[in-house]
Amino acid sequence: MSINPFETVVETVDTSPTVSDETKFTTCYMCACRCGIKVHLRDGTIRYIEGNRNHPVNKGVLCAKGSAGIMQHYSPARLTKPMKRVGERGSGEFKEVEWDEALATAADWLGDIRKSDPRKLAFFTGRDQSQSLTGWWASQFGTPNHAAHGGFCSVNMAAAGLYSIGGSFWEFGEPDWEHTKYFMMFGVAEDHDSNPIKMGLGHIKTRGAKFVSVNPVKTGYSAIADEWVGIRPGTDGLFILALVHELLRAGKVDLHYLVRYTNAPWLVIQDPGAADHGLFARDAEGRPLAFDKSNSKVVSALEADISPDLAGEHVLPDGRKAVPSFKLLAERYLDPSYAPDAVAAQTGLDAATIKRLAAEIAHAAFEQEITLDVPWTDWAGRRHEKMIGRPVAMHAMRGISAHSNGFHTCRALHMLQMLLGSIDCPGGFRYKPPFPRPAPPPLKPVGRAEQIKPGTPMAGPPLGFPMGPQDLLVDEAGNPARIDKAFSWDAPMAVHGMMHMVIHNAWAQDPYPIDTLFMYMANMSWNSTMNSKGTMEKLTDKDPETGAYRIPKIIYSDAYASEMVAYADLVLPDTTYLERWDCISLLDRPICDADGAADSIRQPVVAPDRDVRPFQEVLIDLGVRLGLPGLTHEDGSAKYPGGYPDYIANHERAPGIGPLAGWRGVDGTEGGKGAPNPDQLKRYVENECFWRHEFKPEERYYKHANKTYLETATRLGFIGAPNQIIMQLYVEPLQQFRLAAEGHGANQPPEKDRERIKRYFDPLPIWYQPFEESQVDTDSFPMHAITQRPAAMYHSWGSQNAWLRQLHGKNPLFMNRKQGERLGIADGDWVYVTSHHGQIKVPVKLMEGVNPDTAWTWNAIGKRRGSWNLGKDAPEATKGFLLNHVISELLPARKDGYRYANADPVTGQAAWYDLRVRIEKAADDRPETVSEPQFPVLKTAPTAERPKGPLQFKGRRGQ
Amino acid sequence: MHPALSVIFFTTASGAGYGLLVWLALYAALTGDADPLIGWVGLPLALALVTAGLLSSTFHLGHPERAWRAMSQWRSSWLSREGLAAVLTYIPAGLFAAGWLLADRNDGIWSIAGLVTALLALVTVYCTAKIYQSLKTIPRWHNGFTVPGYLAMALATGGLWMLPMLALSGAELLPIALPTTGFLLLSAVIKWRYWAVTDHAAPTATSGTATGLSSLGTVRLLEGPTTSETYVMREMGYKIGRKHAVKLRQLAALFGLLIPIAVLAAVLAMPGSGIMAGGLVLLAALSGSIGVVLERWLYFAEARHVATLYYGAEFA
Amino acid sequence: MTSLPTALPASAGGTKLGLVIDLDICVGCHACAVNCKEWNTSGHSAPLTDWNAYSADAEEDGDEGAWGVWFNRIHTYEAGDGADARTVHFPRSCLHCETPDCVTVCPTGASYKRAEDGIVLVNADLCIGCKLCSWACPYGAREYDKTEGVMKKCTLCVDKIYNENLEEIDRVPACVSTCPVGARHFGDLGDPDSDVSQLVAERAGYELMPEMGYKPVNRYLPPRPRRDKAEDIGMPERLADLAQRVPAGETTSGASGLLGWLDTMLSR
């Protein structure tokens, strides 16, 4: 540039700078959605992460979290070396040790347990995407005390779906974004299908389909809904059943669909008092029966070409009466008590709206029927020229499932879908493989005392699907066999376990004391638990006599300096998601979409610059040290000397079935099933780290009854045999439990549980007031308080992220403006939020779009001082807060003093959103005002360096 | 707007400096043989005020070492023009000073140099005012009061600083005191009208027009883009309480107008001029300058930037 | 050149590049904002400095929280009162105005508008950090990097949209390629036939604060009206209240009525 002060210097912009010298594909792990990413590297440094355009999940897009991956990878909160606790538990004082010592210590602790009583190991994993490995490892070890976070997450949704339709929402199914004309979303903020839902919503809105969001809060997705239904929390069941009532009254249900694909015609024994009352009438071969109108005979309901009756009363061969399950259903929901006018007040909606919505649904389903000219063949070999679609799609998540009445509410929603005939049809809800599976999948939980032998693997997986009392994990007296009391009379269908009860029960030594609590990827001393303060106390509580910790040993694997790290005796530092191999397996939570089966991997994109190891490597190493049969040869040598990648490629769960379905067979030509292929990972890397098998057009709908699909699914190993998967409007296993409670059979509930089981194990969906609401004085606790996922934060782990924490560095309590004004609360004021369990002090923001009886906040923004290697005055700790402090893990005591978990009585799902509170003004906003409770500043464990001064990331070496 | 001290000091100091230059030039030109004493004190003082102001404004730049580039865009930028005018002013000012102080001359071409200095000084102040007046984004600045206000206040403060020197050299105060009083009153009127009008001016833009959502109803911010600060709010989000502002306005009037006028009246009433009078007019000058600083602080603090509409402000 | 250039005519290959943002489907997820930051912190205006990134040096910074330079920011507004209020997510970045004072006020010529495509840029080697341009921007689109001492702003990804090292299809702004709902569109708003111009025409895309006279190039597509009445989705009146339509005999009194309509249903 010249030095003439009057010259106008013209810039020449380099519009084609080199972006990167290398790009690698892998899978994002900034949340559980598993999008494909393309990572640009510039001299060894990550310069840019973008979505992989060819990836089935995200098709090139990336969310805010995924786009902030760089800051997660270079986070100063990263742990750097294995650590042993030296100070008091919770003090955060550690000494760094070598991996050999760390692993030897762990192997030593676990070895003793395995030899004596394997149940004394409780192995629980949180945001785990390798559950097929961790679950298998647990049963190899021989302990039933394993589960991932599903129990406090959304098991109501999973269980209701799997028992009813052999599939579910979450990321296991999706609306037919292409064809739906009417989309209803219940209680969804983000879901695990983060990007696909966003892409889908953009698509249907642009197509002009109607989008209705049922949610007490109008933010995020609800903000762009064509109609917002601001329901009162916990009442969706009533709302849905009122819709059912309306549709039944108007005869707007797809009876042909019900007859073909559901158990609507199956005859239910009507013999009150008998041991089989309310069960399906079956023939000698155990096949359910139906009444065939064409020849007026009671025949096997599984026959293809019968015209079964749905409403009559029939006489069984043994002379007893039986009626089609649909008759029971129709009679129940036609009752005026389910009429819109009857439920309006409870739900906070007006009857006219409910009626109109029912009408709109009927209109979309039946007046706007769509047909695809795709011939297909049903399970019975009958060819159909067209695919008929009822273009009404539903999606729901924790808003309806995270309540103590969530299981039945989710069931009600699936019942509504079945009545409309809109499951896996064009325009409706669509299964993602490996679903549909038989409802429920034929897999029983293992873990009763007699099934546990020291030094031996369990005969099966710790989690499964009980069909009745005989499958519970309890002893003769009915006491729980698992530390979390899953599959006990407290929560018979706890199919995901009850991680939220582990720390409490281990501390209470109820049902029995354990020795080692081994956890992975779960911030259980903070945002991941109810009653965080109490949980911290239980983690550090000592036996007054011996002075020993009531939970003797705690091993924890985390990648970052979370609040939980301080409570571990042994810390096994993990890598970041860009430094390791991983496999997103069809055996776990795959990345399939309705049109294709898929799975994927993570590959190391950069090498760790710290002394850390991938947890899966560590788990396999430990398995070898412990001599677990699945991981060692007779001579004790490792079966997978190559570690985790070796295991991924060569492990077989069943003949031909391994962690990855792609490029199987020695020559890599087989998909789904096939011999292990040593080059498998190489092939994945070549294919941008994923494999996908696309279904033929004739396989894409009616998967539950589509011969071609069912055969393909069998070939790929998703299901055992290509039999029709019959949807269960009426869920018989529930009746099995109820009969036991009524005094039938060998396995009956203890007295304390009888009434509860009788009441809540109804084979048809019911609604009841959430437990907390029905047990506390609602005048003292008049408001609901709930949380939502912020789109740009992932639980606790986004707060260490220099970019994301600018978006959500603190969180106010949002409440309805009018409600606030009534209480004399203004924007920015601080309030006390009091529940039956505790009190917090937090700042308020008033808003319009929220149900008047509901207050809410963003989840997991509040942090503990000193954690995550943040400055001690980080706003997350001083102005941010957790609602968890006022949520109790236990319900108020019953008359007899017993306290059930604050959970659904059927599945044990944590009832986060049952919370009731009182809100009172505390103080005006002042710079020095801090949120309460506050805890002693955590001594941050050794971590990566914090950059000095301003953060100036340029994507070049030296950063 | 965030009242940055550097800018406040710059505009007030250079204002007074340029004002003083104007009076010195006129005085010299009119008398023809002005007392060197006045020059020896006045010129350095004026140039010091101007230079200090310019320097402080340069120091708040991100790249002071590049400041010299700021003259290149005189075709479109008032800031550029201000820089240019400021630099140009030094040339005749130099001549003027040389004549008065070294050659002890301020007649003929020397006085022309003085008058050119005076003219450029006024041009510089005008440019400074235009920088603010031309910003459509800040309604409280983008109006007819800004330019006359800056000019009047520059001449008033300049005049006030001229008086002590006259007193010092025992010269007649009246010829300067009268117009100074005039400019003091003029500034007061302008400011008073400014507040009267801008306080009740219809908003230039609202959160509704800023977002284009007014047709849907009142537009309220639910969540800002970040929970922590942003450059825009740090720079432009400054808010000052109503009461606070009123008090400051009164103080500005007291120091900037009432005290100086009272003092001047007293001095003029006194026979002759001497140490006593000198002390008093110095007091008036100090008080006047304090008043202007207060006014300038308010000028920034009370100004609302339309960009704040995106951050919760409902109108600007 | 600070004085505004005369735009290169389309005939000579000149364009008027900008963004069209669909407020009807933006879910406020911040993906575009973060991806913008991610691309640009190592791009033409590198770095996009962050201060007090881990709340460790609050003292010298005066803010407990992290804050920094972003070119794209997502606001959320509520328009209207009570349950009928609309929640609208609102992304905000430089609008690459046609007659912006942010360019003309710049004393150094660092702030300029390109003749060929209308992109407004800052020449970081020239900028003296006087901040006047940011005062002149009504849209709060300019961000001062106090560590670098220069003004920074949305570059419309000038180092991406023409980048020959990237595949053709990737030559769009980072915020556009990443938006999960597809609410962001990029193109030549000077060409009435371009997709973006068409979209603006169809959906009545609008300018922000036209009263400022800056002639923004970017356009916003307004939220579509709510559809919470039966007729909104073309539902025939006869369906509007289902309960009225229960055919004779199909009473709600359980089985008898039930049988009745079941047969009619099935025999359809």
Ligand SMILES: Nc1nc2c(c(=O)[nH]1)N[C@H]1C(S)=C(S)[C@@H](COP(=O)(O)OP(=O)(O)OC[C@H]3O[C@@H](n4cnc5c(=O)[nH]c(N)nc54)[C@H](O)[C@@H]3O)O[C@H]1N2
């Ligand atoms: N109030 C309230 N509380 C809730 C919920 C709610 O809705 N409201 N939701 C509940 C639900 S559904 C869930 S799933 C839980 C989620 O809560 P958590 O399961 O605790 O999830 P995070 O806090 O995101 O992450 C857990 C831990 O994983 C660590 N981590 C991150 N990446 C890695 C890695 O690569 N390797 C290893 N080893 N560790 C890693 C993080 O540092 C963190 O300590 O929160 C529950 N808590």
Ligand SMILES: Nc1nc2c(c(=O)[nH]1)N[C@H]1C(S)=C(S)[C@@H](COP(=O)(O)OP(=O)(O)OC[C@H]3O[C@@H](n4cnc5c(=O)[nH]c(N)nc54)[C@H](O)[C@@H]3O)O[C@H]1N2
């Ligand atoms: N960005 C981001 N994505 C995530 C996560 C994250 O932390 N951040 N977490 C992941 C995890 S672990 C999970 S489990 C999923 C959870 O996915 P979601 O279930 O979508 O997440 P939640 O935040 O629990 O959303 C609950 C929603 O239901 C609403 N709601 C609460 N009570 C009721 C009710 O009674 N009725 C109705 N109709 N609505 C109600 C709330 O307002 C909220 O909008 O998200 C996953 N995805």
Ligand code: SF4
């Ligand atoms: S949704 Fe976002 S964070 Fe989750 S995997 Fe996809 S890109 Fe990553």
Ligand code: SF4
């Ligand atoms: S990425 Fe798209 S949806 Fe998300 S905030 Fe930006 S524009 Fe809106």
Ligand code: SF4
């Ligand atoms: S938006 Fe602001 S910065 Fe961008 S061109 Fe317009 S005025 Fe200039």
Ligand code: SF4
């Ligand atoms: S800050 Fe830089 S770009 Fe902006 S006006 Fe000043 S010199 Fe020009």
Ligand code: SF4
């Ligand atoms: S165009 Fe590029 S620079 Fe501008 S907002 Fe989008 S991503 Fe950021």
Ligand SMILES: [Mo]
């Ligand atoms: Mo979860």
